[in-house]
C-alpha cells in the first residue's frame with residue numbers, strides 16, 4: 001500500500017512510453033524512502049513549485065564538484081528524502097562498460113543510495129540519484145579504490161568531457177574521439193574537480209561532422225573530426241546505388257516504400273553548397289566548395305568516404321537555453337591535426353580558459369562573453385586570425401576597427417593635417 | 425606572494441564580506457595583484473583546511489567561510505538552538 005496518494009504522478013504512467021514513475025514505484029518496494037520521493041514530487045506538481053531547496057553545502061573531501069546537494073524543504077513530512085544528493089560518475093569514453101562493472105556499481109548504489117540512476121545525464125556522466133550525506137565519502141572511496149572510477153564535474157567547473165564512440169565502431173571517425181576525450185579528462189583534472197571558472201565549461205568531441213554528441217550545440221569547446229583533402233569516390237559503388245544494388249543510407253530509412261533511389265533528388269540537389277554533379281555516369285565533387293556536411297557520405301557510405309588528410313575543426317561558445325538563451329558555436333579553427341598528446345589543441349584551450357577566467361562575469365558562459373565583448377577581443381586572446389566563417393552573415397557586422405598592424409603596409413596618419421582640414 | 429600570506433589575505437577579505445557566499449572570481453579582489461590561478465591554489469588549500477567551504481546548486485559554485493551563513497546542519501532541517 002503506497003504511503004501517499006499520487007493521482008498526478010499516476011497519470012504519467014498512462015500512454016505508450018516507459019514511465020519514470022513506474023520505475024520509482026517498483027524501486028520503492030525495496031527502498032521505502034522512495035515513497036517519500038513520490039509524495040514530495042506529487043506535492044510539487046500540486047503546488048506547482050519544487051520542494052527541493054536550492055543547492056547545498058555538500059561534497060567529498062578535496063573535490064568541489066561531482067556531488068550535488070539536494071535537500072527537501074519539508075523534511076518532517078518526507079524524512080526519506082530529507083537529504084537526497086546526486087552523485088555524478090565520470091563515464092568512460094564512448095560509454096563502454098563491462099557487465100561486471102555495471103553490476104559492481106549497481107550493487108554499491110543499492111547498498112549506499114536509492115538505486116535510482118539516470119543513464120546518462122545530459123553532460124554525459126552516469127548520474128546516481130539520491131543518497132545521504134554520511135554515505136558520500138564511502139561512495140567516493142569505493143568508486144575510486146574498488147572501481148577505478150572518478151567523480152565527474154558539476155558547478156563552476158570543467159564538466160566531464162564527453163565523446164561519441166568514434167573509431168571503436170564508426171567508419172566515419174576522422175579523429176580518435178575517445179582518446180582525445182580521455183586525454184582531456186586527465187589533463188584538466190584540476191579544472192574538473194576544483195571550481196574556479198565563472199560558470200560551467202563543456203568539452204565535447206565528435207569523430208566526424210555528423211556530430212553525434214551535438215558538440216556544436218552543447219559545448220563551450222567543440223572538437224569535431226573532419227578532413228581537408230577530397231572526398232574519396234568509388235564510382236562503381238555509385239553506380240551500384242543508382243542501379244539499386246546497394247541500399248541508400250545503409251538501410252537506415254528502410255521499412256517504407258520510398259520508390260527507386262534517385263541520386264539527383266536525394267544527393268546532388270540536397271548538397272547545401274551545390275558542389276556536386278552527376279552526368280548519368282560519373283559523380284563529381286568540387287571539393288573546395290564542400291562544407292563537409294556529411295550528407296552525401298551518409299546516403300552512399302559504400303561509394304563515398306571522407307578524405308585521408310584528417311584532423312578536426314574547433315568551435316567555441318555553444319550552450320543550452322538556461323540563462324540568456326541558447327547559442328550555437330562559432331568556428332574558430334577550420335582544421336587542426338589531432339595527434340597525441342594534442343599540444344596544439346591544449347595550448348589553444350588554455351588561452352581560451354585564461355581569457356574567460358579573467359574577463360567572464362560570474363555565471364557568464366564563454367559564448368556570452370564573446371557576444372558581449374566581441375569576436376575581435378576573443379581572437380586577440382586566443383591568438384587566432386579572423387576568418388570569413390566567423391561572420392554571421394554578410395553585412396551583419398561591417399564595423400571592423402582595423403589596427404595598423406592588421407593592414408599590410410600599415411598607414412601614415414598625420415593627425416595635425418586631419419584636424420586642420422576638419423577643425424573641431 | 426607567499427601562499428600563506430595570500431591565504432591570510434583571502435580569509436581577511438572573506439571574513440569582512442557582507443555576503444555569506446561569494447563567487448570564486450570575487451575572491452580575486454582579496455589580492456588583485458596576483459593572478460586567478462594563484463588565488464585558486466590558495467583557495468584550494470583553504471578548503472582542504474576547512475576554513476572555506478563550497479556551496480553548489482549543481483550548475484553554479486560558491487565559496488563561503490565555514491560556519492558563516494547557512495550551515496551544513498541547518499540545510500538538513502536540524503536548526504541549532
Ligand code: SF4
Pocket residue numbers: 164165166167170171172173174177206207208209210211212213
Ligand atoms: S559523430 Fe561521426 S564518428 Fe562519431 S559516432 Fe557519429 S557518425 Fe560516427
Ligand code: SF4
Pocket residue numbers: 270271272273274275276285289290291292293294295296297
Ligand atoms: S559533404 Fe555535404 S557539402 Fe560536401 S559534397 Fe557532400 S553533400 Fe556536398
